[in-house]
Amino acid sequence: MQQLSDSEISAIKDESARAYELDRAHVFHSWSAQELIDPMTVSRASGSTIVDGQGQSFLDFSSQLVNTNIGHQHPRVVQAIKDQADLLCTISPAHVNAARSEAARLITDRTPAGLDHVFFTNGGADANEHAIRMARLHTGKHKVLSRYRSYHGGTETAVNVTGDPRRWSNDRGDSGVVHFFGPFLYRTEFFATTEAEETERALRHLERTIELEGPSTIAAIILETIPGTAGIMMPGSEYMQGVRALCDKHEIIYIADEVMAGFGRSGKWFAFEHFDVVPDIITFAKGVNSGYVPLGGVIMNEAIYGSFAQKAYPGGLTYSGHPLACAAAVATMKAMDEEGMIEHAARIGEEVIGPRLRQIAENSKHVGEVRGVGAFWAIELVWDKESREPLALYGGGSPQVASVVSSLKELGVVPFSNYHRLHVVPPINISEEDLETGLGVFEKVLTDLDFSR
Known part of the structure; x- marks a missing residue:
């Protein structure tokens, strides 16, 4: 400056x-x-x-x-917002708008094959709210598992799946959320002395939690791929792949919360790319357009999408895919690539x-x-x-x-x-x-x- x-x-x-x-x-x-x-x-x-x-x-x-x-x-993003404002400041999400369509294309160009559909939200908390709602409706199950030392947002469901003290004042114990301990060797809950021990014991703890809560009752496991506000505790590939395997075994939806870790923060487009896993649902916000205009979203696989192909999804937002926000996202992703x-x-x-x-x-x-x-x-x-x-x-x-x-x-x-x-x-x-x-x-x-x- x-x-x-x-x-x-x-x-x-x-x-x-x-x-x-x-x-x-x-x-x-x-x-x-x-x-x-x-x-x-x-x-x-x-x-x-x-x-x-x-x-x-x-x-x-x-x-x-x-x-x-x-x-x-960033001048390219500021200019994109100005240019979009000259064309179309806002429009109902029921209508197609070019900025939203292009943003969706660019986002799904960066996701694994099969994760091709985006529901846009206003930010990360409501992205997690809708991801959990989709998982519950898709599976017909209600419980959601989330780790302690996590943050997923401040709205009703999002703050209940959050695993830090900001949840306490909002938690009445009736949200259908069960928390578990994730791997964190520096402050191990498993008396581990090596990363290998921490991973093995954390996975066993999660497996026992699933078994004792009842797999037939669990809709989803939601994980910040790399927990952000809670401490940037790096999981190992073995742990993340183990979570994916447990979800597959018990027909549980794996939601990757990439709100903070996604869009370049970890040195990859999405942090789960570090661990060779593919989620069923990805939530995002923040870095998708650097917060220049509020934007978040839910990226879902074909199975989740299919649940709402012939029957209506019971959810929506007035500003879903807001043109100014999506224009900022398009410019942000292009700038990230080209620079x-x-x-x-x-x-x-x-x-x-x-x-x-x-x-x-x-x-x-x-x-x-x-x-x-x-x-x-x-x-x-x-x-x-x-x-x-x-x-x-x-x-x-x-x-x-x-x-x-x-x-x-x-x-x-x-x-x-x-x-x-x-x-x-x-x-x-x-x-x-x-x-x-x-x-x-x-x-x-x-x-x-x-x-x-």
Whole structure:
């Protein structure tokens, strides 16, 4: 982003002061105690940079909510939205519109053979809502299995299949959802000492859960391919293929939640490609158009599609396949292809982010583990490496983690943080210069940490 002039900074301060005043007077914020927050005002953005209400620039290593995969204000996508607005801003989803048709074609061009039909939604939560509804109607069964340490959205069914503490206040125990433990060797629930043991025991645990819940009652297993907000815990191919085999054995629909991990974030179009598995249903949102206009969707195989070929699907949305959102998706996917963004994400993960974070972990007293792939990494903050005790309680925060986040921001980097973790999730097309600058800030802050109790 170009250096702002004094007059531009003055204008930003004036407009941002007014925006902040109105926000605190009228806007209700999600996941927040309304009177205890002091939200950051963002006035401008470009590429990997955002500008606050004082005109100060920050590197965006959060990609906001891990959705601005191609960065902010990508000119091709902005222009596509403008061009579409000149032609057709909105239309009922009952009608064909060219932007939706082309978006569906481009999405299914990137999915495995047989996953050829897309139902468009407004975002990831309602994509998961509809995916589960489809699975239940298709199978005639009701239960859904989901892992602990997962996030699938904030709407009624989506928040109940979520496996983190944000579910608790919304969970009455009557949603038909059963949770199980997935593989996570660093905090193993299975007393495993190797990845092989963790995988074997996690699969056995899932198989026993299916057996004891009754396969004839289970419609679907929904998994974030790589859990995002919950910690970017990388499964092994053996585990994912084992889940696929259990679903096949018991006639259970396998739903791959690719809302956060999909569309280049992991260094592939879809994260399940890392594990040589094919889901029955894929849900997506976020990176499909970097959130420039809200969009999500459900991609289904022929069997699911066939259940609604001759009878109506009982669901829909006014803005399903909104022309502006789909035009943004078309431009985003083309830009990703033509500018080599997927390959760039894979390379920087392997050659830059991974090695640098492992070096930071080695030199930091309070970094217990780093893990990830592509532009999708997590840093575990702990009191000490021996006990692995988190620097904040699971489901909460701590002054220590808050001070780390504050230090990063003071040095010009906005991180993604959740409980005791920091996530390194910059735009997948971030320049190497910006990437090195941001990682340098992480290195300085994390290497200097020295908390004691």
